[in-house]
Amino acid sequence: MSENVFDVVVIGAGPVGENVADGAVKGGLSVAIVESELVGGECSYWACMPTKALLRDAAALRAVRALPGASAAVTGSLDPAAVLARRDAFASHWHDDGQVSWLESAGITLLRGVGRISAARTVDVAGPDGHATVLRARHAVVVATGTSARVPHVHGLADAVPWTSREAAAAQTVPGRLAIIGGGVVGTEMATAYAALGSQVTLIARDGLLPTVESFASELVAEALKAQGVALHLLTEPDSVHRDEAGTVHLTLADGTTLAADEVLVATGRTPNTAAVGLEQVGLTPGDWLQVDDSLRVLGTDGTPVGDGWLYAAGDVNHRAPLTHQGKYQARALGETIVARANGNPVDTSPWGRHAATADERAVPQVIFSDPEIATVGHTAASAEAAGIRVRAVEYDLGAVAGAALHADGYAGRAGMIVDEDKQVLVGFTVVGPDVAELLHAATIAIAAEVPIDRLWHAVPAYPTLSEIWLRLLETHGRPPEAAWL
Numbered sequence: 269m270s271e272n273v274f275d276v277v278v279i280g281a282g283p284v285g286e287n288v289a290d291g292a293v294k295g296g297l298s299v300a301i302v303e304s305e306l307v308g309g310e311c312s313y314w315a316c317m318p319t320k321a322l323l324r325d326a327a328a329l330r331a332v333r334a335l336p337g338a339s340a341a342v343t344g345s346l347d348p349a350a351v352l353a354r355r356d357a358f359a360s361h362w363h364d365d366g367q368v369s370w371l372e373s374a375g376i377t378l379l380r381g382v383g384r385i386s387a388a389r390t391v392d393v394a395g396p397d398g399h400a401t402v403l404r405a406r407h408a409v410v411v412a413t414g415t416s417a418r419v420p421h422v423h424g425l426a427d428a429v430p431w432t433s434r435e436a437a438a439a440q441t442v443p444g445r446l447a448i449i450g451g452g453v454v455g456t457e458m459a460t461a462y463a464a465l466g467s468q469v470t471l472i473a474r475d476g477l478l479p480t481v482e483s484f485a486s487e488l489v490a491e492a493l494k495a496q497g498v499a500l501h502l503l504t505e506p507d508s509v510h511r512d513e514a515g516t517v518h519l520t521l522a523d524g525t526t527l528a529a530d531e532v533l534v535a536t537g538r539t540p541n542t543a544a545v546g547l548e549q550v551g552l553t554p555g556d557w558l559q560v561d562d563s564l565r566v567l568g569t570d571g572t573p574v575g576d577g578w579l580y581a582a583g584d585v586n587h588r589a590p591l592t593h594q595g596k597y598q599a600r601a602l603g604e605t606i607v608a609r610a611n612g613n614p615v616d617t618s619p620w621g622r623h624a625a626t627a628d629e630r631a632v633p634q635v636i637f638s639d640p641e642i643a644t645v646g647h648t649a650a651s652a653e654a655a656g657i658r659v660r661a662v663e664y665d666l667g668a669v670a671g672a673a674l675h676a677d678g679y680a681g682r683a684g685m686i687v688d689e690d691k692q693v694l695v696g697f698t699v700v701g702p703d704v705a706e707l708l709h710a711a712t713i714a715i716a717a718e719v720p721i722d723r724l725w726h727a728v729p730a731y732p733t734l735s736e737i738w739l740r741l742l743e744t745h746g747r748p749p750e751a752a753w754l
């Protein structure tokens with residue numbers, strides 16, 4: 269067994285672990301990163317990149333078909349083999365050489381194997397060749413181990429060998445019939461992708477389709493999925509699943525409906541990869557999400573940082589905002605935090621402070637790449653109310669904006685903004701419609717910068733663009749009374 273000492277040890281080389289390591293190295297610290305599968309994590313090989321590649325061709329085709337002159341130039345149909353081949357390239361053919369080279373160029377030491385905390389500031393690495401290494405950290409250990417698909421306890425489901433998001437993202441053939449359990453983001457995006465690739469898709473959504481977004485957005489996507497031939501079974505769930513000898517999967521739903529499919533995809537949420545990272549060594553329960561404070565230090569059961577604050581958790585594993593961009597945002601803050609503490613410098617975790625991941629609570633942007641797309645940031649009306657904020661919600665028909673009508677014939681979309689009526693600032697924004705993803709960042713800036721509504725009236729959208737929705741929403745809300753926010 270060999271032993272090595274570094275300033276920082278990171279467990280998990282997904283997008284978040286990589287960025288924590290990079291930040292610490294740039295601050296002059298030595299870093300070892302431990303990875304048990306592929307450097308780059310879920311996002312690069314089985315999540316963001318391959319799934320968006322599966323969706324992109326169908327979105328482009330839809331855009332062309334909404335314009336009579338352009339659609340005349342499109343004579344064939346989608347080529348699934350070409351889509352899957354392009355997806356393979358975006359998943360780097362499931363090889364991580366490129367990201368390993370980047371680690372090397374950044375000066376980060378990679379150890380292949382499973383990392384496990386064995387004592388304070390100590391990580392044991394069980395290498396694939398049976399070689400064990402002990403890593404000691406002078407300053408910090410960071411857990412960035414992400415999540416795995418959660419498979420619910422449904423009778424017969426595990427025996428039916430279901431697809432998880434990994435198999436859906438990496439499939440080499442398109443099933444004739446695909447049943448999807450779960451109407452969240454994964455379920456909705458994969459229903460969109462596989463319907464376009466030619467599968468007969470059935471989606472079972474216990475809590476309705478996309479239950480956490482504004483209903484005007486989820487309803488438009490539900491209608492569009494139905495129009496694409498997707499069978500929606502809402503507000504019910506599977507009671508039992510069985511794969512017969514011929515390979516057909518049979519599902520019986522709680523409402524008595526029976527279904528048959530060639531594959532079944534489970535998309536019912538995630539479970540943290542903490543079962544084997546040695547949480548018991550620090551008095552925590554293996555398999556639990558990691559609770560963290562504002563500087564991402566792991567908290568013990570008494571709510572105070574573990575040990576003297578040497579253990580951190582970033583990304584999906586802390587359950588704050590399980591998205592790649594938010595995890596990388598945490599990673600940037602955490603890299604600087606570890607460097608500051610190592611140098612005995614102060615750490616600013618006040619709201620919007622240099623070392624605080626405040627946006628995780630106030631301004632999380634997300635694009636759901638359904639057809640039509642949904643783009644959201646900050647609160648919905650329901651979440652603002654639950655947070656005790658006095659808000660006013662206004663909505664507007666996006667299709668009525670000149671830029672939208674020009675963008676596509678029959679453009680159907682809608683947008684809504686949530687205004688904190690006491691502070692007169694935007695706290696939430698949702699838009700649904702074809703090609704709305706790039707509209708989102710303006711709203712993210714308005715929320716993170718707390719731009720007063722009165723000032724937003726001076727941010728004039730160009731004509732004729734989709735962004736004119738901003739003007740219509742402001743007009744619908746009306747100008748705040750003078751000095752209302754003082």
Ligand SMILES: Cc1cc2nc3c(=O)[nH]c(=O)nc-3n(C[C@H](O)[C@H](O)[C@H](O)COP(=O)(O)OP(=O)(O)OC[C@H]3O[C@@H](n4cnc5c(N)ncnc54)[C@H](O)[C@@H]3O)c2cc1C
Nearest residue numbers: 280282283284304309310315383413414583584590591592
């Ligand atoms: C189907 C799907 C699509 C998604 N699409 C998007 C999207 O479009 N946009 C977006 O922002 N987010 C998307 N997400 C979410 C995104 O994938 C995650 O937020 C992101 O991957 C989290 O990064 P992470 O570094 O925290 O964890 P991960 O990417 O999960 O990386 C963790 C790494 O740790 C390693 N590891 C785990 N345990 C150990 C151990 N004990 N020792 C050593 N290594 C270990 C793993 O092998 C893995 O490489 C999607 C998720 C799914 C499932």
Ligand SMILES: NC(=O)c1ccc[n+]([C@@H]2O[C@H](COP(=O)([O-])OP(=O)(O)OC[C@H]3O[C@@H](n4cnc5c(N)ncnc54)[C@H](O)[C@@H]3O)[C@@H](O)[C@H]2O)c1
Nearest residue numbers: 420450451452453454455474475505535536537590635636
């Ligand atoms: N474009 C993106 O940003 C993107 C894309 C995909 C995934 N992600 C992230 O990946 C994570 C996982 O997504 P997900 O869709 O798996 O989880 P999710 O939590 O978004 O949705 C899971 C859904 O499954 C349903 N469900 C749970 N148990 C069920 C059961 N037994 N039967 C039927 N339905 C059941 C729930 O009602 C819920 O709506 C999320 O954090 C998401 O943000 C992001």
